[in-house]
Amino acid sequence: MSILCIVCHYGEIGIKGKNRGFFERALQKNIVQALKKHQIPFEKATIINERIVLLLDESYFEKTGEILKNIPGMSFFCFALKCETKLENINECALNLLQKEKGNTFRISTQRANKQFALTSLQINVCVGSFIVEKLNKKVKLKGADVECFIEIVNKFSYIYTKKQRGIGGLPVGVSGTVVSLMSGGIDSPVASFLMMKRGAKVIFVHFHAFPYTSRASIEKVKKIVNALNKFQLKSKIYFVPFSEIQKHIFEKTQGLAEKQRIIIYRRFMLKITEKISKKENSKAIVTGDSLGQVASQTSDNMFVISKATKYPIFRPLIGFDKEEIIVLSKKIDVFNLSILPCQDVCSRFLPKNPTTKSNLEAVKRIENQLPSVKLINGALKNADVLEI
Structure with missing residues (x-):
């Protein structure tokens, strides 16, 4: 089973060392305040392994995206499928996304924050790629693929998406006085x-x-x-x-x-x-x-x-x-x-x-x-x- 969510990534905040939590919480607070200001109902805005995950109804995704792209501190965000970190679940999420995409070639790119997961990033790429080739008859192309599918192995859950939307970067408003x-x-x-x-x-x-x-x-x-x-x-x-x-x-x-x-x-x-x-x-x-x-x-x-x-x-x-x-x-x-x-x-x-x-x-x-x-x-x-x- 998978659910839709928004995964927010930051760049510079991630290299702040022992002070990183202060910057993460500031960005989280600014995101929450922005959503409330624009009267967008949401269930959670949670800091998870150098990312902030938003749970809200899919009908608000487009409006939320317009807000997130203007929040300083955000490197990029994506509309993702969240699933339990099991290979069969990840395969199904990738299939769900890629069958909606046009084009005959694809690439799988995995980032494995959870090092306890049995497979390496490369092994996940191979396994998921093979599954997609079998199910959709698409071809793998490592350079210049028609679509790229991103997989983030985080903890008990993983996030899968095909598009990144750029933010403006920088630092969250308020952290610099x-x-x-x-x-x-x-x-x-x-x-x-x-x-x-x-x-x-x-x-x-x-x-x-x-x-x-x-x-x-x-x-x-x-x-x-x-x-x-x-x-x-x-x-x-x-x-x-x-x-x-x-x-x-x-x-x-x-x-x-x-x-x-x-x-x-x-x-x-x-x-x-x-x-x-x-x-x-x-x-x-x-x-x-x-x-x-x-x-x-x-x-x-x-x-x-x-x-x-x-x-x-x-x-x-x-x-x-x-x-x-x-x-x-x-x-x-x-x-x-x-x-x-x-x-x-x-x-x-x-x-x-x-x-x-x-x-x-x-x-x-x-x-x-x-x-x-x-x-x-x-x-x-x-x-x-x-x-x-």
């Missing part, structure tokens, strides 16, 4: 945030806006983008921070030759505010979508000056990516069409004609010393709106 990501609403910052989720970080978002001096378009756009990213971390928190008053003061103090430093000071104030949010959220790092040399504020000289505004480490996952590579990732995670929706970026307000590419830290600090920084930062935080979605 919390980070706070500056979310402009453009193409870069959502991709940077996704890459941090993929490395196991829980991401909290901060969006700076100039409403009511600009429309609410950027605010609504960021809500849509973060909601789209929730397929990777299930739920999110966004801080919407008003920045227009700070911009007004910076504009007044950066006239004439100082104008070229304006964007640098904008960015430094953003980091100072984000640092305070990070402390509140027990975050250990700040994330930006910077890509080296992409715009004036992202030269090495300018990033050095901007980074000095905070003591927190700044993670820049896109630092070595070019724009085309970022766009490819943006499309892959299905946020590109949202990212290109028109809206006025907060930094484009009072944009200098010739922003500097080589700012000077002391010159920037002299301008900042003329500003009521503490009052401006506290005012922005006091008037910030927080949304959980």
